[in-house]
Every structure is written in C-alpha cells, then in structure tokens.
Amino acid sequence: MEIYSDSAATTAIDPEVIETMLPFLTTNFGNPSSSHWAGRKVREAIDQSRKKIAKLLNVTPEEIFFVSGATEGNNLALSESIREYGLNHAITSKIEHKAVLEPLLRHEREGDIEISYVKLDKKGNVDLEHLERLLDANPQSLISLMHGNNEIGNLTDIQVISRLAKKYNAVFHTDTTQTIGKVQLNLSEFPVDFLVGSAHKFHGPKGVGFIFINMRHKLKPRILGGGQENGQRGGTENVIGIVGLAKALEIAYRDFDLIKEKTSALKRRFISEIENSGIENVGYNGESRSETKSLGSIVNVSFPCLQSGSLVSKLDQFGIAVSGGSACSNLGNGGSHVIRAINNEADKENVRFSFSKFNTAEEVEHIVQTIVNIYNADSIPIEPNVLHQSFTWIH
Template identity: 65%
Template sequence: MEIYCDNAATTAIDPEVIQAILPYLTSNYGNPSSGHWAGRKVKEAIAAARQTVANLIGASAEEIFFMSGATEANNLALTGAIKANDISHVITSKIEHKAVLQRLALHEKAGDIEISYVKLDDFGNVDLRHLENLLDANPQTLISLMHGNNEIGNITDITAIGELAKRYNAVFHTDTTQTMGKITYNVGESNIDFLVGSAHKFHGPKGVGFLYINKRNKIRPIIVGGGQEKGQRGGTENVAGIVGLAKALEVAYKSRAVVQNHVSVLKRYFISNLDDLTIGGITFNGESRSATKGLGNIVSVAFPCLSSGSLVKQLDILGIAVSGGSACSNLADGGSHVISTIYRNPDKEIVRFSFSKFNTLEEIDYIIKSIIRIYQSDRLIEATQELEQTAL
C-alpha cells in the first residue's frame, strides 16, 4: 500500500488541471512571442490565465507576473524591492524559507542591508510588538514574513503586519506558498507589496509560480533578454504551466470550503489517534496541533527516537511518504533550521505529515497502525539487546 502524506512538499495534479494543460502540450504549441496565429493563440491563453489569477486574489492583471516557481519569485521580489526602494534594513524571521533567508544573507554580505530577526514565541509565532519596535527604530525597512510556515504550519497575521508596514512606511513581502489556494486573498484591500505563490502546492504543475507586485512598486528584473512578462522576466513563457497554474487556483478556490473541511477532519482524526497511542513522549511542533493558528493540512510531530533507525525511513519502507524535519541528535548537523530555532530536544525525531483532498481516513488508520507496529518492533529489538547484554 502506498500513501502520500507529503503534500506540503508537492501535490498531485488535479485531473481538471491535466485536461486544461493537454492542448498546450499538443496542438497549441506556438511561441507566445511570435506574431502569427499560433503565437497569438497561446499569448491569449497566458493573458486569460493572468486575468484569472488576478481576479481570484483581488489584483489587477498588470500586477501578476509568472515565474518558474516561488524560489525565483521570492528572489526577484527581495532583490527588486531592496534596489528600487534604497532599502537599508530588512526585518524577517529565522524560520522563513531558505529562498528568503539565503537571498537576504547575500545582500547583507554585500553590505546592502542590515537584517533584524523578529522575536518568536515558543511556538514560533511572530512577536508583533517586537516587530513594531524594530520598525520604529529603523526607517527604510523591508518586512519579509511568510503567511504559512511550511514545516510547522503556523499562520502569521499578515493583515496586522500589513497595517504596521503602512503605519511605518515599510515595504511588505510575504511568501504565501503554503496558504495560496487554502486561504482567500484580496490584495487590493491589503497593504502587501509583494506576494508569492507556487502552482505545485495547490495541485498544479511543477516549475511555475507567480509574483504579485503591487502597482505602486517598480522593480528591475533579474532575468533579462526577450522582454517577456512586461519586461519583468525574460525567457519564453511556460505556457502549459501557466495555464495549469490558473486552472489549479480556480479549482482550489471553487472547492476551498469542502477541501478545507476534509483535511481538517483528517488532521483532527490523526491527532486524536496519536493522543491515544501508548508510545509516550509524543509532542507537536509550533501551532500544527491548533485548528485555528495552524494550517489545516500540516501536523509536525516530535516522536521518541527509535533504536532501530529513522521513523521516516521505516514509514517509507511500509509505503508511507512523509517528511523528516530533524533526525535524532541531528538538530545542529544538517537538520531543519525551523525546528532547531524553536525546538531543542535531541531525543526526538521530527516528522511532518501533510494532507490533501486526496487522502482518506482509511489511510490515517493505516499510518497509525504502522507507527504502532514500528514502535512495537523497536521495543522487541531493545528487549532482545538487553537480554543479550545481561547474558554477557
């Protein structure tokens, strides 16, 4: 039996999205920069996709730019915002995605900016009072804080952050990779300057994402040559990917309430079953246990270490795909920077389970039974080892 519970990493493409993409992999293969009928046909498809995304998030079409994914979009937004606004100070957190942290670190190393890291509480939540203090003390600031954390599921109050950004004349960038398609947006009524989304996180294709740039901002491109995306990103457009992104977001918005209810039921059922286990020592990371402060599809769990190896690998052997945040005694050596920031217990293994509309309660039952089986086997191994040592 194969069960996929790593949907925070990537999701299966929705069947409706596949159908929308197929014509652009077969008959509609023109280059959108070409002036003939074949080019015009796909150029119109890109324009329609741009309008769809804009309508869904409350933007205008000229504020939507298609990218290769969230990593490129984050890099362009951060570098562009710093250069265009003469930013000398950036506020972020130590649990942002590395696409953000590493780009900012490069600017700091080059002497472009100074970085301040906003305080986080024990659950990884942003300290809004500290954020305001940092803004008050530092003019010409860029704020870069993600909406939903990809490892622990925390939801950040970007509305409150946007209001602070407006009050202190700061530029606000947010990575919504984990929340896009799960939470509705109206950027036209927000104080967000830059917003990032990635199709493969909401049942669209890989290799395509988008960047919203509020029209009050003007930034220079990183990739030049060709003038595509209104000069903001050179290179022939990924037409099938762009069409798929728009369709995936449309499907996600249309079914959002039903899907969110479904994954929330799965999450509650999973947590309830974990609570009933007699393994002992199971805890939850960040706000992933919460129904209101954490994303409905992510549960980050700290398990007692196995003597027989990694729980993630044992689950993989049984056909269950999940993500490992940090292995036992490995928080400082190649482990998750998110987990090591908020959680310091080397006697636990961190496992992230992330669900989608395609998961079922029957799969949750199989996962729970598999965890029980793994720990029972591990205890038997430990007992055998103890007997052998006693005999010696």
C-alpha cells in the same frame, strides 16, 4: 500499500488541470510572442490565465507576473527591492524558508543590508510588539515574513503586518507558497507589496509560479532578453505551466470549503489516532495541533527517538511518504533550522505529515497503525529477518 502524506512538499496534479494543459502539449503549440494565428491563440491563453488569477486575488492583471516558482519570486522581490529603493535594513524571522533567508544573508554579507530577526514565542509565533519596535527604530525597512510556515503550519497575521508596514513606510514581502489555494486571500483588503506562490503546492504543475507586484512598484528584471511579462521577465513563457497554474487556483477557490473541511478532518483524525495510540512522549511542534492557528493540512509531530534508526526512513520502507527534520542525536543530521529556532528539545524525531484532498481516513489509520507497529518492534531486540516478517501484512 503506498501512501503519500507530504503534500506540503508537492501535490499531485488535479485531473482537471491535466485536461486543461493537454491542448498546449498538442495543437496549441505556438510561440506566444509570434504575431500569427498560432501565437495569438497561445497569447490569449496566457492573458486569460493572468486575468483569472488576478480576479481570484482581487488585484489587477498588470500586477501578476509569471515566474518559475516561489523561489524565483522571492529572490526577485527581495534582491531587486533592496537595490531599487536603497533599502539597508531587513526584518525577517529565523523560521522563514531558505529561499528568503539565503538571499537576505547574501545581501548582508555583501554589506547591502543589516538583518534584524523578529522574536518568536516557543511555538514559533511572531511577536508583533517586537516587530513594531524594530520598525520604529528602523523605518523604511524591508519586511519578509511568510504567511504559512512550510514545516509547522503556523499562520501569521499578514493583515496586521501590512498595516504596520504602511505605518512605518516599510516594504512588505510575504511568501504565501503554503497558503495560496488553502486560505482565500483578498489582496484589496491589505497593502502587501510583494507576494509569491507556486502551482505545485495546490495541485498544479511544477516549475511555474507567480509574483504579485503591487502597482506602486516597478522592479528591474533579473532575467533579460525578449521583454516578456511586460518587461519583468525575459524568455518564452511556460505556457503549459501557466494555464495549469490558473486552472489549479480556480479549482482551489471553487472547491475551497469542501477541501478545507476534508483536510481539517483528516488532521483532526490523525491527531486523535496518535494521541490514542499508546506511544508515549509525543508532542507537536509550533501551532500544528491547532485548527485555527495553523494550516488545516499540516501537523508536525515530535516522536521519541527510535533505537534502530529514523522513523521517517522506516515509514518510507513501508510505502508511507512523509518529511522529517530530525533532531535525534543518533541520526546526527542536526535537524531543521525551523525546529531548532523554536524547540531545544533533543532526543526527539520531528516528522511533518501534510494532507491533501486526495488523502483518505483509511490512509490516516494505516499511517498511525504502522507507526505503532514500528515502535512496538523497536522496543524489543529483534533480528532483521524477524522484524521483516512481523511487518509483512503492511505490503
């Protein structure tokens, strides 16, 4: 039995999205930059996709630009705003995605900026008072803080941060890769400068995303040639991906309440099953146990280390896909930078389970039962062939 519980990494494409994309793999194959009927038909599809996304986010179509994904969008926003506005100070946190941290660290190494890291509490929440002190000491800073953390699910109050950014004349960039499609964002309610998302996180195709650039800004393009995307990004557009992105976001907003209710119920059930499983010394990283302070689709659990290897690897052997940032000394990989920043507890294996609308309660029960069986087997020295026999029922 194969179970996919790693939707924070990527999601299955929704069948409706595939249906929307298919014509652009067959009959609607024109180059959108061509002036003839075949090109105009495809150009119209791109324009309609841009308008659809803008309407859902309550911004203007001129503020939405298509890119290859959030990583490109993050790099564009950070690097080009530093260059365009001569920014010399950036504020971020130590639990941001590497697509944010690595560009900022490169600029620091090159002498362009100095980085300040906002304080986090033991659960990874941003200390907003410390953020304001940093802004007071360093006005006109670049702020880059994500909306929802990809490992622990923590939600950050970007509305409050946007108001602080405005007060101190700062530039505010937020990575919403994990929250687009899972949280209904109305960008008319708060003045974000740059915001990014990737389609494959909300049941769209891989290799396409978008960046919102507030109309107050005009960044220089990082990819030159052709003048596409109103001069912001050269190169023939990924038409198939763009129409899939727009459709996926449309579905996410259309079915928002149903999807949120289902994934939250799966998360609650998983936590309940784990806490009644009999496995001792289980904890939760960040706010991932909370229904209000973290995403309803992510739970990051710290398990006692197995004697016989990695829990993530063992689950994979039984067809269960999850992600891990293990800190167990016997695994020797040091763990994830997010967990290290908020949790000094060694001898725990940290595993992220992330659910989507395609998961079921039966799958949740099967995952927990498999974990229980793995721990039961690990507590007794068993020959490998006997261990295999004891788990044959799972396959």
